[in-house]
Each structure stands twice: as C-alpha cells, then as structure tokens.
Amino acid sequence: MRPVRSISHTLLLRLLLFRRLFSQRQFILVLSFVVGVLTAFAGLTLKWIISQIQYLLTHQFDVEQSNWLYLVYPVVGIYLTMLFVRYVVRDDIGHGITKILYAIARKNSRIPGHNTWSSVFSSAITIGFGGSVGAEAPIVLTGSAIGSNLGKLFRLNNRTLLLLVGCGAAGAVSGIFKAPIAGLVFTIEVLMIDLTMSSLLPLLVSCVTATAITYFMSGMSTVFQFELKDSFTMDRTPAYIMLGIFCGLIALYFTRVMMMLEGFFGRFKNRYTKLLIGGSTLSILIFLFPSLYGEGYDLINLLLNGKGDDFLEMFNNSLFYGHSNLLLLYLGFLIVFKVFASTATNSGGGCGGIFAPSLFLGSVSGFFFCHIWNDFHILGVQLPLNNFALLGMCGLMSGVMHAPLTGIFLIAELTGGYALFVPLMMVSVCAYLTIIIFEPHSVYSQRLARRGELLTHDKDRAILTLMSMDSVIERYEETQMLTPEMTLGNVATKIATSTYNVFPVINPEKQLIGVLYIDDIRHIMFRTELHQQFHVKQLMKPYVARLDINDSMDVIVKVFGRTQAWTLPVVDRDGHFLGFIRKSRVFTVYRKMMSDYSDD
Secondary structure, eight states: OOOHHHHHHHHHHHHHHHHTTSOHHHHHHHHHHHHHHHHHHHHHHHHHHHHHHHHHHHTTOOTTSOOGGGGTHHHHHHHHHHHHIIIIIOSOOOSHHHHHHHHHHHSTTOOOGGGGTHHHHHHHHHHHTTOSSBSHHHHHHHHHHHHHHHHHHTTOOHHHHHHHHHHHHHHHHHHHHTOHHHHHHHHHHTSOOOOOHHHHHHHHHHHHHHHHHHHHHHOSSOSSOOOOOSOOOGGGHHHHHHHHHHHHHHHHHHHHHHHHHHHHHHTOOOHHHHHHHHHHHHHHHHHHOGGGSTTOHHHHHHHHHOOGGGGGGGGTTSTTTTOGGGHHHHHHHHHHHHHHHHHHHHHTTOOOBSHHHHHHHHHHHHHHHHHHHHHTTGGGOOOOHHHHHHHHHHHHHHHHHTOHHHHHHHHHHHHTOGGGHHHHHHHHHHHHHHHTTTOSSOTTTHHHHHTTOOOOSOHHHHHHHHOOGGGTEEEOOGGGOBOTTOBHHHHHHHHHTOOOSEEEEEOTTSBEEEEEEHHHHHHHHTOGGGTTTOBHHHHOBOOSOOEETTOOHHHHHHHHHHHOOSEEEEEOTTOBEEEEEEHHHHHHHHHHHHHHHSOO
C-alpha cells in the first residue's frame, strides 16, 4: 500500500501538470469557474441543513400560543456550535467578513483550510436552532476560503490569491441570493478589491456560475417574492428621503449597540459565562418575539406581500397573538431588540453574519416608518406598506455595510423590484450619507480600521496596510548590542565584525536607553590611545523616537516624516530592543509592493 504522503505528492504533481495546459489568464478563469461551482453548492448545502433543522424543531408548534421550547433551542444550538468549534475546528471562526478583510490586509489573502467547511456546519447548527443571525457571511467566508486554498494549492502569487478570494466572495453572494450583480458590487464595495480589466472577467465568471447553479438546483424564483402594486411617483420623494435618513439612524443604532455589546461580552474570558449570558438573552427574546428566531425570512416575505390581517401572522407563537392593536409596539420591539439577539448569538458562542439581520431590520423599519406616516397622514400622501418594507431593506443594508450600491442591486435582484430603482437609489444614498456623519467605517471594518489593518481603495494606504513590520525591521543579535560601560575599544571590536552603522545601547534589563552612530565616532575610532578613555555612555545619543513592534506601517511612516530620521529603533511593550527600521528599507519594500500591486 502506497504511503499517504506519496499519493498526495503524486496528486500535486498532476495538478501542476494540469496547470501547464493553460496560460495564466485562462487558468485563472478556470479556477474562478471552479470557485463559483463549489461556492454555489456550499450555499445550497447550508440552506438545506438549516431548513431541515428548523422544520424538525418547530413544525409541530401551535401558532396560537407561545412555546417554552423557544427557551431551550437557542441555548442548545449555541452550545453545540461552541463544542464543534472547540473540539473539531479548534480555531476562531467568528466575524466572517472581518476575517476576510484581515486575511487580505495581513495574511497575503491566505485563509485557513478549515474555513472551506467549518463555517457551513457551525452556522447551520446555530441558525437551525434559532440563532438570530444570517447564513450569508459564513458562506462568503467559505467561498473566499475556497478561492484562497485553490490558489495556495497551485502556488499562485499573492495578487492572484487576492483575486480568487474576491471570486469566492462574489460567488457566495451571487449564489445564496441569486444576485450576480450584487455579488460583483459587494466584492468591490465591502472587500475593497480594486476592479481592473484583468479581474473583472474572473469575478463575473464566479458570479454567473454560482447564480446559474443555484437557479438550476432551487428553481427560478427570487429569494423573496414581491409583486409591485404601486409604482414610483414623484410626490413620495420626501418620504423616500426621510426613510433613508431613518434607516441611516437605525443602522447607526445597530452598529453602535453591536460594538458596545461585543465589548461587554469581551470582558468575560470563560466561554461558558458567555454561553450563559448570550444563550439566556437570546432565548428570552425569541420566546417573547418569535420573529427573531433564525434568519427571519418568513417575516420579510410577510411584510413584502401581506395585506390587511395577513400582517398579524407575525404574532404567531407569541404572547402578542390575538392583539392586533399592538402591531406597532411589536414592530418597535423588533427594531430595538434585533441587535441584542444577533450579538448575543455570536458573542455567546454561535456563528452567523449580519446580512440577514440587516435585511430583517430593514424590512421591519421600512414597514414601521410607512405605518407611522400613514397613521399621521404626513403631507397628505398615502404610502404603500409593501414597497416601503422593501425600500427599508435597501436602506439598512446600505447603512450597516456602508455599501450603497450593494444595497441597491441586492434588493432589486432579491425581490425583482427593478421598477423601484429610483426610490432604492434615493433611500440607499440618504441612509449612507446619514451614517457616515457618525461612523466612517462599516460594522465589518471598524475593528481593523482602529488597528490600522484595513485595506482601502486608496492605493497608497493600501500598500502601507499590506506591508508588515517583519518586512522592514532589521533585527540585531544580542552580541551586536552595546552597554553604557563599554569602552571605545570594545565598540571598535564590534564594528570590525559588523556591517551596521548604528548600534543600540541597552541597560541590564535589555531595555533601549540610547543609540550610537558610527559617523559620530569615526574621528576617534582608530586612535587606539583613546580606546580606554571613552565609554559608550559618553558617546551615545538619545533616540529621537522609537517604534512599537505593533505599530502599523502608516504610523511608522508618520514618525519618519515627523522626526526626519533615517533610522528608528523598534521595541516591545516593555521597552526591550528588537531592531532598527531604516527609511531606505521602507522605500524599497514600498516600491516593490507598488509594482506588484499595480494595475495590469
């Protein structure tokens, strides 16, 4: 029997031979097609598993009364997910889009292999048991991981890996939503992958492939059914603008509260404490408001297509059943508590994204806004509830994700609501302009932006983000470090066996206290009669500034500019010397990466 290692080596050689059958451009197109196929089936698998779990757990519920099992299922789901991640995956798989952005900015677009499957199963368990999150972000991470690992398998360069990560993300959004244009726009807006002629076609191939397979496997219907009954009219323009502002403020509330709650959960190091707090919070909220169970797509379809008493179906299985006069109160509670349910799910140990929560919250917010407008006869204009539920989805998506184009095209393709394109644009732009006044970064990018690790469309800043401390630091051995009591003779001996022109001076605790430049001692260095008369403490200079090992490249460049220094020392958090960074080295690496990153 052949050893496994020998078989894998043979397989790799065959793959590399297969690679030689195509030119570079052709091979990327082949890989983008494969990424689209695999991503589509991953999305279909996830959706199928979620639907089967939810049907198994809830199909026997009596709609006329609340069900105590809502207090149990979410906790069980989060606990099972936590066990799966801890004992099977053994890695952090949360914040899917943020992990992709981090991989692009700091890991040369390399995503761990387990992400090609782990997010599918963990999010299926979480959502199937009631976790109030979405399946989309896990699939986007899955698709990007498929692209990244295919690229690694064929030993492709970093720029091609970045493109395949984008293909995976674009295919994921396209497939799970049946929205190829939205998949393409999402990759550009949210992942901030620059669109060039060389990258356009592979992205389109992944989008179209994933969409076509999903249509073939699940039918030609859109994700949400929507029938336009009341077309766009100009007299509703003030309402569209005000809805956009309202959605922007709700998106701001959602973003701020989510970050605050994540900070609260972050204080607890014990995972079971997080499970207890997050699971119990989620269970209570779902028991009170069953519409928060899972992705909430049933409620979205109800708000998009219902009329009259149909809307009272949202009270099914809840304490509100039969109380039609509490409709607005119920919707208000959903707006307030959706972010608590979603954050409790993920922070408690579950796995899911905020695509679905954004769509859910948007439809509820749009419906709520329209209901209030009609009840108070504002401007004497009556608004269609279904249309505004759809427009609200666009507004929240644009605000939360800071992606107005994604919001427009995604909602249009999700529902077939192309006749409302102008109102979609109005609401999307107003929502985006509202939230950026208060939050310059989306909920996905905030964590990375605070650490200076966010890749942007600004090419100069993008290059600095991609550069790492390790690529520019010149590390010194301990034998090349000086102490204050060393004589000039000792220094001359070290210089004779070294290529450095600057040396660190450290104390007994290895902490940096100064620097010594060869140019400053060149006039006395070869006068042997002075070797015992001078000591390092007399010859060294204080450093003009020092860098922390965790400083971003953007910070490093600013320090060089402020101090006009050519060489700066790097220390750890305790002040221990680690090495020097030379301005010439920064320029060299920058020029190299700019060349690699430049457009074709």
